[in-house]
Amino acid sequence: MASTISLSAVPLFAGLRSSDLAELEARTRRIPLTRGQTLFLEGDEARGFYLVRSGRLKVYKSSPSGREQILHLVGPGEPVGEAVMFAGGRLPASAEALEATEVLLIPRQAFLDAVRREPEVAMQFLASLSQRLRFMATLVENLSLREVTERVAGYVLYLSRTQGDRDHVEFDLPRGELASLFGTIPETLSRALQRLAQEGVVEIDRRTVTIRDRDALKEMAWAGRRL
Amino acid sequence: MASTISLSAVPLFAGLRSSDLAELEARTRRIPLTRGQTLFLEGDEARGFYLVRSGRLKVYKSSPSGREQILHLVGPGEPVGEAVMFAGGRLPASAEALEATEVLLIPRQAFLDAVRREPEVAMQFLASLSQRLRFMATLVENLSLREVTERVAGYVLYLSRTQGDRDHVEFDLPRGELASLFGTIPETLSRALQRLAQEGVVEIDRRTVTIRDRDALKEMAWAGRRL
DNA sequence: CGCTGCGTTGAGCTTCTTCAACGATCGTGG
DNA sequence: CCACGATCGTTGAAGAAGCTCAACGCAGCG
Secondary structure, eight states: OOOOOOGGGOGGGTTOOHHHHHHHHHTOEEEEEOTTOEEEOTTOOOSEEEEEEESOEEEEEEOTTSOEEEEEEEOTTOEESHHHHHHOSOOSSEEEESSSEEEEEEEHHHHHHHHHHOTHHHHHHHHHHHHHHHHHHHHHHHHHHSOHHHHHHHHHHHHHHHTTSOSEEEOOSOHHHHHHHHTSOHHHHHHHHHHHHHTTSEEEETTEEEESOHHHHHHHHHTOSOO | OOOOOOGGGOGGGTTOOHHHHHHHHHTOEEEEEOTTOEEEOTTOOOSEEEEEEESOEEEEEEOTTSOEEEEEEEOTTOEESHHHHHHOSOOSSEEEESSSEEEEEEEHHHHHHHHHHOTHHHHHHHHHHHHHHHHHHHHHHHHHHSOHHHHHHHHHHHHHHHTTSOSEEEOOSOHHHHHHHHTSOHHHHHHHHHHHHHTTSEEEETTEEEESOHHHHHHHHHTOSOO
């Protein structure tokens, strides 16, 4: 279950020769995290960046009143905090383990050396940042232009796509975290799910969602209302 | 007024030798845009990316009902659509000129050749994407965790910072665009401004904002309420 | 078997949006 | 140079979506 990815299998470092990989790895530090443990907080100084080896992190912003907005989820082979390395400044968000997680701390200089050896690595990071940027654009669109029920419908379809286009989909997060991902609170999420269920579009049992009317679900996901 | 930036002054290409710069420039195409003209629409195929030489663009998402959310503003020396080059896929948003604007279309291959000549260019783009990512994180935070009045207060402070910490600040956009930037509509923005004015925090005359009580403004910007 | 935490449901309230009307401003053409 | 129309910004009233607070059911766990 706790699949651990080795550096040689990390797409970001594809292109590095195994000797360089070995050197890179030697300069990293392994950091084990338990569920709920904080990796860093918004405003912290960055000493390098992190690579998730196993488990999962949430990267989030929190409000003075305690509400949280998840910016993205980070899984095995994916980097966290690397943007600070490129642009400078302090960490713009916080990160916390959603389950038992192991990350690698990669010091700034070790990374720069790797890039010098193999410029292709920089291109991989460009691709990675670009993908994240696209994800953020979608998030902004959801928060600003879609209502909660539409976001949920869209997420179910997204999960269905990533989980093999089945009609059986598993939420990979508890309700509260799911709500933070959608930019809302558990109560509202609960009501949105209930609405989808009541209209016969999906069936919901705990974390399992069964898609009953895929077309209706698609309809809700991008138009929702009017037009 | 219409300051035009030359390629040699673009930070992204700092590091390129002038001969390489000349070659790069020779492979670009100049595209003049009038105010309101569309550069590309969400879903378009990208042939390369664009660099703004003069003027200003908005990059935005639009909803079926016609509302728009501005993702970012792009000025002289800044790139648009480059993320698609790195990550593939189609353009995730639309772009339109806010005023008379000239952009350079830089073909994918011309860019790749430049990077091959000078790997430092890749690092510059990493920094640029990272900054944009940070901006997007702030946008998400605003949309999800702050109310409109707080966003406006924050923006006024931001403008004050960028315009030299004066108490006299100029909105650089008409109301409607400003509203799109804040993720709301002109009516709501108008009321938010009115509230700030009524509490004596700022004074507003058309696009000019005079900060009357900077501390109160800061207070509104990050806490707003409770705690 | 009871405790604890998560998820759901209900009622009331706040914020924001919608729709409509109105005033001001600016550019244009007479 | 002025009058006109179009656009932009503001204001008001009503409605919708989402949030807060509180209570409750239920499952998992000690």
